[in-house]
Amino acid sequence: MKNIYTFIILLIPSLFAFSQNSLRLYYNSELLGNDDSIYFFMDSSQYIAQYVQLAVENISDNNINVKVKKTEISVVPGTENSFCWVMCYDASVLVSTKYITIPAHSMNSTDFYGEYYPKGHLGTSIIRYTFFDMNNAVDSASMIAVYVATPVGIEELVENNNILLYPNPTSGIANLNLDLKNDLTLEIFNSLGAMVLQENILNNSIDLSILPEGIYYYRIKENNQIKTNNILVIQK
Numbered sequence: 001m002k003n004i005y006t007f008i009i010l011l012i013p014s015l016f017a018f019s020q021n022s023l024r025l026y027y028n029s030e031l032l033g034n035d036d037s038i039y040f041f042m043d044s045s046q047y048i049a050q051y052v053q054l055a056v057e058n059i060s061d062n063n064i065n066v067k068v069k070k071t072e073i074s075v076v077p078g079t080e081n082s083f084c085w086v087m088c089y090d091a092s093v094l095v096s097t098k099y100i101t102i103p104a105h106s107m108n109s110t111d112f113y114g115e116y117y118p119k120g121h122l123g124t125s126i127i128r129y130t131f132f133d134m135n136n137a138v139d140s141a142s143m144i145a146v147y148v149a150t151p152v153g154i155e156e157l158v159e160n161n162n163i164l165l166y167p168n169p170t171s172g173i174a175n176l177n178l179d180l181k182n183d184l185t186l187e188i189f190n191s192l193g194a195m196v197l198q199e200n201i202l203n204n205s206i207d208l209s210i211l212p213e214g215i216y217y218y219r220i221k222e223n224n225q226i227k228t229n230n231i232l233v234i235q236k
Contacts (some may be wrong), residue, residue, distance in 0.1 A: 022060035023131050023141040028051070035128070037144040039215060041231065042118055050116045052145050056131050057110035058102040062140075065099040068112065069130040076123035076149070083129065084113040099134050118149035125149075130158070150217045150231075165206075165218060169233035172209035176201065178220070185221040188232065190214065208234060 025032045032038075042050045058064050068085040071094070077083065082091045086098035102108050114129055125182045132140035165174050178184065184201040186210070196211060201220070216232040 002200075020061075021139050021141060022058055022064055022133065023066065023139065024057040024059055025131065025141045025143050026055040026057065026107075029055075029142070031129045031139075035142055035144055037146050039118070039146045039148060041148045041150060042116075043150065050118070050147055052113075052114045052129075053109075054112045054129065054143065055107055056102060056112065056141070058104060061104050063101055063103050065101050065134045066108075066131050067099045067134045068096045069132065070094050070114075071128040071130065073126040073128055073144070075127070076118075076121050078121045079119055079123075079125055079149075081125065081127055081147075082115050084115070085111060088113075093227040107206050114145055116145070116147040118147070122145040122149050146215075148215060165230065165232060168230075169235040170208060171234070171236050172207060174208050174232075175204050176204050176206065176220075178204070182222050183224075184227075185224075186218065187221065188216050188218045191214060208232075 027038055038052065039050065040050050041190050056066060058066075068083060070081070070083055072081070080091050082089055082093070083096075085096045086100055089096065100108055100111055110130075112131075114127065116125060116127070126144060127147070128142055128144045130140050130142040132138075165176055167174070176186075178201070186197070186199055186201050186206065187195055188197040188208075190196050196216070197208070199206075211234050213234050216234065218230060218232045220227050
């Protein structure tokens with residue numbers, strides 16, 4: 001069930017200080033702020049799971065019985081998501097029926113998995129995972145997984161990197177290191193797979209300031225054939 005798929009992450013710090021609650025979350029050994037977001041990119045044509053594994057730390061002086069709640073903030077129709085905590089639950093389960101006792105000043109780094117199956121569907125699904133004290137639900141920690149299914153897998157995006165749009169992230173004007181001898185077209189898609197920009201490339205710079213902050217997928221066509229594609233991040 002837990003098939004590993006290549007991913008890249010963009011960690012967005014919380015606007016607030018780390019929670020003073022008893023629980024803390026870690027991803028790849030990095031401490032997360034409450035509701036920090038992690039982005040996962042995957043090929044929408046793949047029918048294997050993209051999953052996130054989190055570590056949960058109890059920083060209090062007491063043992064805590066921890067349960068997990070899944071909140072589907074936004075989910076692409078036709079996709080499927082689930083999670084494991086003690087046991088692996090059906091996609092319809094939003095709150096774990098089981099709990100794990102995490103001793104005082106200890107960490108559990110092996111028992112939680114959030115799983116996402118694009119099942120051939122493009123777009124972005126946003127899911128919050130909240131870990132809470134079953135005896136005091138206010139004492140909690142949460143993170144947000146943003147699963148982005150693109151038309152092409154991330155390995156192909158990285159390998160097909162002979163043409164670059166830079167800087168990336170960009171806040172407005174982006175540059176292209178390419179030969180302008182041929183008929184070239186730039187196409188940019190948002191995280192839902194909708195084209196938001198299409199224009200002929202006439203010089204080596206392009207103004208992207210009209211696009212809001214976010215994660216985009218772009219491709220460049222040469223004589224109507226796809227020449228390169230990649231991920232573009234816009235930050236302002």
